[in-house]
Amino acid sequence: MKLDILAIMVHPDDVELSCSGTVMKHIDLGYKVGIIDLTQGELGTRGNAQIRLAEASVAADILGVSVRDNLGMADGFFQYSKANQMDIIKKIRQYQPDIILTNAAEDRHPDHGKASRLVRDACFLAGLRKIHTEMNGIAQEEWRPRQIFSSIQDEYMQPDIVIDISPYMDRKMKSIMAFKSQFYDPNNDEPSSPISSKEFLEATKAKNRVFGRSIKVAFAEGFTAERTIGAKDLLDLI
Numbered sequence: 437m438k439l440d441i442l443a444i445m446v447h448p449d450d451v452e453l454s455c456s457g458t459v460m461k462h463i464d465l466g467y468k469v470g471i472i473d474l475t476q477g478e479l480g481t482r483g484n485a486q487i488r489l490a491e492a493s494v495a496a497d498i499l500g501v502s503v504r505d506n507l508g509m510a511d512g513f514f515q516y517s518k519a520n521q522m523d524i525i526k527k528i529r530q531y532q533p534d535i536i537l538t539n540a541a542e543d544r545h546p547d548h549g550k551a552s553r554l555v556r557d558a559c560f561l562a563g564l565r566k567i568h569t570e571m572n573g574i575a576q577e578e579w580r581p582r583q584i585f586s587s588i589q590d591e592y593m594q595p596d597i598v599i600d601i602s603p604y605m606d607r608k609m610k611s612i613m614a615f616k617s618q619f620y621d622p623n624n625d626e627p628s629s630p631i632s633s634k635e636f637l638e639a640t641k642a643k644n645r646v647f648g649r650s651i652k653v654a655f656a657e658g659f660t661a662e663r664t665i666g667a668k669d670l671l672d673l674i
Contacts, residue, residue, distance in 0.1 A: 437468070437470075437502060438531065438532045438533075439468045439470045440469065440533065440534055440535065441459070441467055441468075441469045441534070441537065442469070442471075442528070442531050442533035442536055442537070442581075443455060443459060443469070443470070443471045443536075443537040443538070444472045444524065444527070444537070444551075444555045445472075445537075445539050445551065445587075446473070446474045446475055446509075446514075446539055446548060446550070446551035447474075447475060447477045447480075447547065448473045448475075448488045448491065448492040449488075449491075449495070449612065449615045449618055450473075450587075450589070451471050451499075451537070452495050452499075452608070452614070453612060454588070454589050455537050455657055455659070456495075456607075456608045456611045456612070457599070457601025457604040457605065457644070457656075457657050458537070459471075459499055459501065459537075460604045460608070461601060461604055463499070469499075469502060470501050470502050470503040470504065470505075470531055470533075471496065471501050471503070472505045473504070473506045473507070474507050474509045474514065474520075474524075474551055474554075475507075475508070475509045475511040475514060476488055476489060476511065477511055480511075480617075480618060480629070481627055481628075481629035482626045482627070482629060483617030483618060483626075484617075487617045488615065488617065488618075489506065491614050491615045491617065491618075492504060492506070492615075494614040495612075495614035495615065498607060498611040498614055499607075499611055507520075511547070512547060514550070514554075516550065516554055520554060521557065521558050522569065524554065524555060524562075525561055525567065526569045526576065528558060528562040528579055529571075529578065530576065532579045533581050534581060534583070535581060535582065535583050535584075536555065536559055536581045536583070537584075537585050537586075537587065538551065538552050538555040538556065538585075538586055539552040539555070539587060539589065540586055540589040540591065540593065540660075541553070541586050541660065542591065542593075543589045543590050543591050544589075545589075548589055548590075555584075556584055556586075556662060559580060559584055560580065562578065562580055563579060563580025583662060583665075584661070584662035584663075585659035585660070585661055586659060586661075587657070588647075588657075588658045588659065588660065593658075593660055594660075595647065595650075595658030595659055595660060596660050597659050597661060597665060598647050598648075598650055598656045598657070598658045598659075599656055599657050599658075599659070600648070600655075600656050601648075601656055602653050602655045604655075605641070605644060609637070609640075612640070618632065619636070619637060620634045620636070644656060
């Protein structure tokens with residue numbers, strides 16, 4: 437299956453929090469979109485790996501993605517290693533995406549920046565024909581995505597591009613709340629965490645309002661770009 441867009445992020449719920457509106461918008465535009473979670477989020481204060489995998493499946497159905505895979509890397513302790521690079525390279529070559537969405541290049545959570553570098557470098561390496569990979573005993577062809585966009589997560593960064601997600605904001609919040617173990621639930625008696633408060637959900641929505649205001653729409657998501665953004669038509673940029 438060839439995908440147009442592949443979101444590769446470190447924790448289940450990173451896509452939902454940072455770029456799920458963009459994902460849903462492009463699916464409705466007719467593009468094939470998939471998600472790869474690098475870890476199972478097993479170090480999260482609430483829930484566990486099994487719960488989060490189940491929640492990720494529910495969220496995937498809400499988003500309507502074509503595929504959602506998990507590479508099972510060690511949450512918090514995954515390394516910038518050849519083994520992890522090769523796992524990502526295989527997925528890039530399997531799905532042949534034109535665009536990659538990944539974590540913020542720098543952020544409060546150290547996993548976000550680590551994962552962003554891992555993914556960005558894997559995108560380059562996936563295009564080198566002398567790196568040999570196989571899937572089901574069949575050699576894979578090299579493939580390099582055309583562009584990489586990093587989400588803007590906890591820490592504010594000046595975006596290179598902002599995507600209007602106004603019609604998708606309610607579904608975005610629904611996809612976030614599919615991770616019931618992680619976010620605000622007054623009946624959850626597990627320890628509180630930085631993301632389990634009602635205020636965190638309000639702040640998430642407020643960030644999308646701020647990005648939206650910058651382009652005169654209700655809600656938007658912002659991204660930084662790996663390289664210069666081109667356009668075929670100036671009117672695409674308004």
